[in-house]
Amino acid sequence: MALSVDKIVDIAPSKDDLLPPESRLDMPVQDLRHWAPGKALPAGRDRSSVHVCRWFVFSATLALTGLGTYEIYQVISPADITWLQVIFAALFAVTFAWISFACASAMLGFLCMRKQRYVLADLADVKRTALLMPVYHEDPETVAEALARMGRALAKEMAGDKFDIFVLSDSRDAVHIRHEAQVFAKLRQDLRDEIQVYYRRRPDNHHKKAGNISDFVTRWGGAYEAMIVLDADSMMAGKTLVTLARAMAADPKAGIIQSLPMLHNRWTLYARMQQFAGRVYGPIVANGLAAWHGRDGNYWGHNAIIRVKAFAESAGLPELQGRKPFGGHIMSHDFVEAALMRRSGWAVYMLSGLGGSYEETPPNLIELAARDRRWSQGNLQHIKLLNVKGLHWVSRLHFLQGIMSYLASPLWLFLLMTGLVLSTVAKYAQPNYFPEGFTLFPAWPVFDPERALRLFTLTMAVLFVPKILGIIAAIFDPELRRGCGGVTGLIKSLFAESILSALLSPIMMLIQSGFVLDILLGRDSGWKAQKRTEEAPPFTELLYKHAWHIIAGVLVGVLAFLITMQTFLWLSPIVLGLALSAVVSWSTGLVSVGRSAHDWNVFRIPEESKPVFENMDGASPERLAAAE
Template sequence: MTDSAKASHERRWTIVVALRRLVLTSLVVIQTVFAAVLLKNLLPYRGDDGLEIAIIVVFAILFCWISIGFWLGVFGFLLRLRGGDPHSLMGSSTEGQRSQAAFAKTAVLMPIYNEPVDRSLGGLAAVYKSIESTGALEYFDFYILSDSRDPEVWLAEQAAWYDLTQSLNAGGKLFYRRRPLNQNYKSGNVADFFRRWGKNYRYAVVLDADSLMAGETLTKMVQLMQLNPRVGILQTAPSLINARSVFARAQQFANRLYGPIFTSGLAGLQLGEAVFWGHNAIIRVDAFMQHCGLKKLRGFGLFKGPITSHDFVEAAYMGRAGYEVWLEPELTHSYEESPPSLVDELTRDKRWAKGNLQHIWIMLGARRLKLAHRLAFLNGIMSYVTSPIWFSFLVLTTIAAARLYLLPIDYFPDAYSPYPLWPRWEPDQAVWLLALIAGLLFAPKLLALLDAILQGEVKRFGGLRSAFKSVLGEIILSVLLAPVRMLSHTRSVIEGLFNLKLSWAGQNRSDELRWRDAIVHQAPGSLLAIAWAAFAYWLDTAFFWWSLPVAIPLILAAPTSVLSSQVRLGGILHRHGFFHTPEEADREELERILPKVTPSKLRPVRGGRFVQAVIDPEINHVHRLLGHHHRGGIKATVLATLRRRCLLHGAGAMTRSEVTSLLQDRESMLWLHEQVWRSSPDSAWSPYLVHRSDARGTLSASQ
């Protein structure tokens, strides 16, 4: 594409996106005003006192949020109906132009933190093999960037990395680094890579520990970046795969069926001013290094210290520097995984909620940010703040009902009016308003099903009958989970605003939820719901029935969480036609694109990974190559004391921090290796040694 053609495309999409946003804003405002007026006419005092005004304002905010989601889905459906968005980045070039674009050196980064080693490194190996099949492997290098703190975990990572390097013949292509200090979370890990090796690469692809991307997709992304030098970040829309529990299967189905229309709608309303989701995306390294450094916030409380949710901020900074950020729904074969249970999702959301709340400071205080990116911050903030707003709405309506039934009626709420106002609480008529809200929530899901039919994909969802009952099943589950999410997000927002410290650990990606954990997490909400429903029943029967759609899911939260986390039940539902997805139907095709590769040295090791790193000559040598060297001073003296105690009393006598200190020192690991093999038969290390006469002795593995 010539420079003039690129400039013309940019002018065209900026005009188009402005018109689209104007239309969306108009539709949302008109719809919200209509609903607010409808609610006003249903309230006892017709919105003529402070309490009812507060109810209307809170309702309008919630309705506006729902309305935006509805019109995004409708807009995405219309774009897909016409065959795609002609103003997208993919639409700016032809397949022939992309195929002619030269490749450039690209790093594939996988930051990990106490993750399941076989899953994360096996996924990266699958990406490696997929790129290799495209013939473009020479342009890609792969980096495992570990922040793991548990020695057993990062020793397993190293062993798996070494095994994969050998089995893939990836010497000089597949690298491993573990940071001694994991400052600033994932963004700090990636920044550490750029400081060390960023100058060697034009592009970097960032993956999560559960990410998978096809080689064809990655090479196409590089070609798009080559053709569009003003693009700083190109984001794919990952699909969910590998779900097994009921919860994960429902999430996977919803993502795969509803995702295309919502993603298309979002991309169409952002175009070159999209956001970065932190993974399954490609970034222009020099621009990122120059413009996307994250300084610590200088505010107070929550707004002081490192930025925990970095991706939206980096996209905003890239846009501020004059680069475009694109979300491309047509870049397929990009995948990630869903948390296996509701509790795991809500635990993850605690970090996300706090990170998004931090964006308030940046949204209001950062200079020269584009309006689109400030609105993206607002969108992320509202995705969590709507929960306490919904909770406030329930509290306000409960107070209004209690006032009507328990307090003397105020016939003259307007002190200057000579005419009385006869209060009238009409919960029956509120059903029509609820029906309107339900339509906005669920109509896009039916549009998504219609889209699958029109696109000829419904067979890949198990057929029309299977897809339709899966939509109904997902709606039922989402209705049961929505109040639980609301209460949990409300708590997360409050904790975030008070800047309570959160733990940062690897995510559970496969374990089922235990009853004890579910009860601990959900009991407070269930007790609150029981008390609220009982109070509503005592007040008035009609108000009680109005409260049940929220109260019942909260009361049943623990059993819902446990049952929805079960793999066996997920399999039963799947066999009965629920929650089928195209990737499951085309499993052979998926495995062809992303061949399954599993590191072979991840079996349990007798004595643990530290014992293996001390005894096994090969593993010890590899580990020392990755360690540090301390030349002298107090640190060296302390290490000498630690390794002598370790030799005398064995690995079990060492604390985790002591083991870490030894592992990070090359001299200590070499000394321990040599001394252990020279130790007496009755030493603490003797049970782990075999073939003592063999200078290359090995570590026995448990069967």
């Protein structure tokens, strides 16, 4: 449905025309410092398999980390142990534990690749559910088109009377606000016979998106059993929306049920690479997370259903003490809301095999970095929340995972710098052939190429096992295999994704390390509207933005070459990625390159041959079979 501006300019909706009567709920601010023991109710018993899965993931992580740390110790300590070697080994152990944990979750997910079994209530037993669309300076026509598709899909599922759509605006620009109100008034008019649509704009965007949702809860939440929270780029099939509502109606202890959003609808090379990775590797990781999280899971802020009264009672967010960026309102509120609801005894879990849940990815590296800046600040802010009283230990682990997702980059950077210093010392420092203590023979410096090769093989295995398992699972899924261009397309895409990831990873390492430094220096990210078009930035602009990445790549390359040719070859992927950062960033942000890759049968996904917009009446029948 395309909404024409010409058809809506005459609509001048009043505030009362676009809002239902209020049904208020109290949403008290939660006390993070005090929690009475035993206050929380049980969230429902997990199956015994959840405990087995947790044992598997943590045991595998510990074993891989121990093996990797032992191997690096053997490689770097042929004679005396120096403080520099200890630092290097410690940094390696932390970063290797991080990738080992992801690998272990993926292995578990592959072993659990089966349809989830879950109970659904009858549609007649589903109570009123609000479909919430928070917007902040988004293109109103695009959002309205998505909501129209979802609204009509719900009507086809005979559920239009069970759902109401709320557009919750935080926009500030006067011209944009008037246009926005007119577009959504037209949407309300178009869908009046199928589903109710309401539009509200807050005069004060206190606490950003979290405040936007809590404003709905406190003013209208009393009229609804549940709410499904969307992002401006969300798209969900009618059957998926109904299934989430039926699942919550069947589980009185469920507080949040998260779907697995797949990426779609982008054509730049960068976005198509992300879409392929999410479509093929994502389900493996998600199945693993669902298996060991059990009913102590997490919430990603959108494409999930939430029990409204439980949310109001449990998830009121306080202001954090201190100045920004660590103080002030909680930015990555979703993790915290899930942890507080779990603290109060409500189950939080994911239906990873549900299907029919989608979102869009940033079209290029620059837009990803702009979004990542906010996320990094929000996740690092969770350092102050690790000691919140009463949290389940898995909730604290979710906080740690979010923190590490950004601290991993500066840790990797420190590891690289320490390795370069070690190599420089090894070449230019006078070796100590006779360390302190009695010895019959000199301690000759020795480099063990066999152990170095074993360590390299282990590291590559840990990095590539999740990808290879995803490819294997895709090959045995006929629908996914065909949609990704067959076995040949999957293999070609695996190689292309691995090469591009190797080039992009060092760039993101420096970008995220810069974010962490900014945050430690007290610089706030602010709140800017996300750019969702696929227009590539000019190459000259990218040269400026990536200038220090290029300089860093050249300096690392020169230093490595001066040490030894072997060091240079080991670091060549990092050197190449940084030195070519502007070219890589520019080329991967082009739609023309992305379409060429599609023509070469690279990074294809099923949603490109049959777009989501053409199949909004329901999700994949195969993936929903277990829900019926």
